[in-house]
Amino acid sequence: MYPCVGVLALAAVAVLARVGVLGDIGAAKAGVNPPRWLQILLCAALVEAVWTTFPETIPSEFGPRVTGFFDRRGWLLAGGLLAFGGLLVVASRARRRRLRLSTKAQPASTDLLGANFSALRAWLRTDDEICDAEQDAFGHSRIAKRMADRIAQAAEGNLGQCPTFALVGELGSGKSSVLQLVRRDLDDRGLLDEHLLVVSVSLWPFDSPDAAIRGILAAIEIEFSRITSTSSISNAPTRYLRAIEKLDSRVGVFSELLTKDRTPMAALKAYDRLAKLVGVHAVIWIEDLERFEGPATAAAAERTAPVRALLYQLQRFERLTVVLASDSLNSRIDLQKIARFVESIPPLETASAWPVISRFRDGCLGMLDGAIDPATRKVREILSSKDDTAQPDLERMFGSPATLKSAVVHLCRTPRVLKHSLRAALDIWDRLCGEVDFDDVLAMSIVRAARPDVFALVDEHVVVLQAGPSEHRRGDLKDDKVFELGLGHLVGDDARTKMALDKVLEFVFPGRSKSGSGS
Numbered sequence: 001m002y003p004c005v006g007v008l009a010l011a012a013v014a015v016l017a018r019v020g021v022l023g024d025i026g027a028a029k030a031g032v033n034p035p036r037w038l039q040i041l042l043c044a045a046l047v048e049a050v051w052t053t054f055p056e057t058i059p060s061e062f063g064p065r066v067t068g069f070f071d072r073r074g075w076l077l078a079g080g081l082l083a084f085g086g087l088l089v090v091a092s093r094a095r096r097r098r099l100r101l102s103t104k105a106q107p108a109s110t111d112l113l114g115a116n117f118s119a120l121r122a123w124l125r126t127d128d129e130i131c132d133a134e135q136d137a138f139g140h141s142r143i144a145k146r147m148a149d150r151i152a153q154a155a156e157g158n159l160g161q162c163p164t165f166a167l168v169g170e171l172g173s174g175k176s177s178v179l180q181l182v183r184r185d186l187d188d189r190g191l192l193d194e195h196l197l198v199v200s201v202s203l204w205p206f207d208s209p210d211a212a213i214r215g216i217l218a219a220i221e222i223e224f225s226r227i228t229s230t231s232s233i234s235n236a237p238t239r240y241l242r243a244i245e246k247l248d249s250r251v252g253v254f255s256e257l258l259t260k261d262r263t264p265m266a267a268l269k270a271y272d273r274l275a276k277l278v279g280v281h282a283v284i285w286i287e288d289l290e291r292f293e294g295p296a297t298a299a300a301a302e303r304t305a306p307v308r309a310l311l312y313q314l315q316r317f318e319r320l321t322v323v324l325a326s327d328s329l330n331s332r333i334d335l336q337k338i339a340r341f342v343e344s345i346p347p348l349e350t351a352s353a354w355p356v357i358s359r360f361r362d363g364c365l366g367m368l369d370g371a372i373d374p375a376t377r378k379v380r381e382i383l384s385s386k387d388d389t390a391q392p393d394l395e396r397m398f399g400s401p402a403t404l405k406s407a408v409v410h411l412c413r414t415p416r417v418l419k420h421s422l423r424a425a426l427d428i429w430d431r432l433c434g435e436v437d438f439d440d441v442l443a444m445s446i447v448r449a450a451r452p453d454v455f456a457l458v459d460e461h462v463v464v465l466q467a468g469p470s471e472h473r474r475g476d477l478k479d480d481k482v483f484e485l486g487l488g489h490l491v492g493d494d495a496r497t498k499m500a501l502d503k504v505l506e507f508v509f510p511g512r513s514k515s516g517s518g519s
Contacts, residue, residue, distance in 0.1 A: 117363025120356070124423045131180040138352050138415050140174045143167075143343050144181030147323075150341055151182070152189065154321050155196055155281035164315045167325040169345030171290075172416025175325045178345070179285055197275075199223040200285045203292035209306035210241060212292060216310065220271055220284060228278045232270055239267035244306065268313055275319035282320050286311065289326040347413040354409050357442075358385040360422050364429050364438055371434040382507065383408075383439055404507050407500035408443065411450040420449040443504045454501060457486050465509040 133141040147165060154163055169175050179200055186192040201219040206212040217237040221230050243264040275282050293304050315322045324339060361383060365373075373380070382404050412418040425445040429438055448455040458465065461483040491498045506512050 117359070117366065120360050120363060120422075121426070124419060124426060127419070129174070129177040129180050131177075131184055133181065133184070136177075136181065137356075138174065138348060140177050140345070141181050143345060144178045144185055147178070147341075147343055148182045148185035148189075151196065151283055151321065151323075152186070152191060155191070163321070163340035164311075165321070165323040166339035166342045167323060167345070168328065168342060169325075170327055170347070170414050172414040173327075173345040173347075174415050175287065175345065178343075179287070179325070193227055193280075195280055197223050197227070197280050197282045198285060199282055200287065202287045203307070204288040206292060209303055212307050213237065213241060213310055216284070216286070216307075217271075220282060223282070224271075224274060224278075227280070228274070230274070232274055236267055236270045239270075240264055240310075243267050244309070264309075265313055265316070268310075268317070271314075272317035272319050280319070283323060284314060284320060285323040285325065287325045289324060290328065348409070348415065348418060350406075350409050353412050353418060354405065356418065357408060357412065357422070358383075360426075361385075361438070361442060364426065364442075367429065367433050374434065375437045375439060379437075379439065383442075404443075404503050407503035408446055410496060410500040411446050411504070413450070417446075417449045421446040424448060440508050443508050447501065447504055451490070451497075451501070453490050454487065457483065457490060458505070461486075465505070465512055467511070 130136055130140070147167070150163075150165065167175055167178060179198075183192060183198050186196055186198065192198065199220050201216050203212050203215070206215050214237045217240065221233055221236070224230050224233065243266070271282065292307070311322055311324065314320050362385065365380075412421060421442075422445070425438075425442045428436070428441050428445070432441075444455070444458075447458070464483060487501065488498070491501065
């Protein structure tokens with residue numbers, strides 16, 4: 001009977017290892033890094049074997065009680081109950097994991113350049129980052145492929161000491177999508193969770209350096225816990241904070257003696273040691289640096305310093321690689337100093353942005369379905385797509401924001417701005433189809449998404465802008481000048497954005513071109 005139970009237990013372990021859920025209980029790498037519960041069971045088995053083999057070692061006054069406690073039937077019953085409960089827990093986690101993977105394994109194709117209007121509407125309804133190259137409409141998969149190649153090379157030791165990577169892109173440019181595409185690429189190569197762990201941490205939720213440090217180190221522990229026991233690094237955040245003297249001073253003396261390290265590096269070395277032990281390379285992907293840093297002030301620089309120091313030290317270990325995602329190389333984390341490889345996400349290309357805008361515009365105008373169009377045919381031709389058939393001509397046309405089309409493309413610099421612009425325009429058009437000029441709605445929706453500060457200024461002076469030049473109306477002749485000064489202050493030295501905003505505002509408010517905009 002007992003051999004059969006052992007065979008069944010081994011078979012259950014093999015099945016669980018096959019579906020990849022043994023990491024939840026720390027058994028996936030038990031051969032090189034046994035979890036605490038396994039160590040306890042092994043000790044108990046050793047004690048049982050010694051006491052069974054050498055019963056005379058048990059004092060006579062405790063003999064009956066100990067013998068009864070270690071009765072084989074009792075062990076079998078207890079072991080069966082524990083195994084049944086453990087299998088239930090692991091099975092429930094395995095089911096959640098399968099559901100999560102099945103959702104990611106069925107990507108919806110996002111061919112926005114050839115999509116019909118219904119597909120565009122469906123795309124506008126979600127803000128989820130993409131996780132497969134088939135969903136990529138704006139060229140992010142090329143960047144992810146390069147990063148995945150270099151990360152794989154770094155894990156193999158082909159790039160020398162583990163280099164730090166930087167991913168630079170404006171807010172909404174798709175940095176989170178690049179992360180998901182890198183994960184998917186590494187998974188397709190069979191590297192993810194086998195040779196590479198990707199630990200993603202957003203610093204946005206944390207309001208203090210201590211919280212950010214704990215968040216980063218806790219995320220590393222959570223990712224390791226998926227594949228092995230993490231008992232050796234469970235107290236590393238406390239040890240590190242104690243080493244840099246950032247822990248609450250009210251902690252007891254005994255705790256301080258247990259957690260004190262000579263240097264912060266000594267506390268962090270536990271992560272590198274565990275990675276070597278289980279044979280993996282950890283990629284620590286830090287997002288939302290700019291949100292954590294906040295305004296460029298002396299207080300903010302002091303607040304950022306401990307996190308900056310942590311990132312500097314993590315990059316010095318053999319099995320840890322840091323990827324920093326930010327909106328600028330000029331962040332206080334000093335990406336230029338520590339990043340060996342820098343990938344930049346460029347603004348949306350004309351060939352990607354304008355066809356989507358044009359297809360969306362045609363679909364919205366098609367909703368009129370015979371109703372009277374509030375705008376004339378001549379006005380509609382300004383944003384018409386009839387001249388967009390030749391791709392080279394399209395790109396030459398948008399060489400600089402000298403037309404309304406090029407102005408619209410220039411303002412839609414990121415996928416987020418593009419999506420929010422079209423979504424806002426669609427929300428208004430669904431309610432007021434045929435009652436307002438759609439092109440006006442589209443143009444101002446783009447201004448609102450791209451430059452909310454400029455949109456607020458327009459809203460404040462909308463009566464003045466609608467009235468036209470000051471010399472043709474009653475009232476204060478300086479009203480239009482106030483708007484122009486305010487616009488110049490908001491835009492600053494960005495000449496191309498100023499030109500693009502002028503084109504959009506002149507289209508929506510025709511009288512403005514004569515009122516002092518300089519156009």
